[in-house]
Amino acid sequence: MTKTLSDSISIKVEVSYLERQSLPDQDHYLFAYNITITNHGDEPAKLMTRHWQITNGDGEVNTVDGPGVVGKQPDIASGEQFAYTSSAVIETAVGTMHGHYTFCSQSGTVFDVPIPAFRLASPNTLH
Incomplete structure (x- = not known):
């Protein structure tokens, strides 16, 4: 099996519910997500754009596209990591996010790295 450039980048996600900033009685649930991107490849890679699909528990989807992440387009050297924290608001206690x-x-090759779906859930919520 041939290793592709997208296989050379790994993405780790950690999610936390921000209870103090959330207003459940107003359908406002705020989540922070910490992303760590690691370049396992042989050459540096620059993160150009992001694409997210944020789905709440009612199945409503919000799409977010834009340059870079948190105002940056980091160059990630071979063997290096880039980490950042951002947030998402949904109208239900449970939802998901995924994207690329x-x-x-x-060397100029443009490639996408998928971000598998991860769960947004306030504590003690079943869905």
Whole structure:
């Protein structure tokens, strides 16, 4: 099996519910997510754009597209990591997020790295 450029980037996600900033009685649930991106490849890669699909518990989808992450388009050297924290608001106690990052390798190849779905859930919520 041939290793692709997208296989050379790994993404780790950790989610936390921000109870103090959430207003459940107003259908406002705030979640922080910490992302760690690791470049396992042989060449640097620049994170160019992000694409997210945020789905609440009612199945309503909000799409977010834009350049970079948290105002940056980081160059991630071979063997290095880039970490950041951001947040998402949904109208239900449970939801999901998934998407992809678009990278450009040092040699000019543009490639997408999928971000598998992860759960947004306030504590003690079943869905």
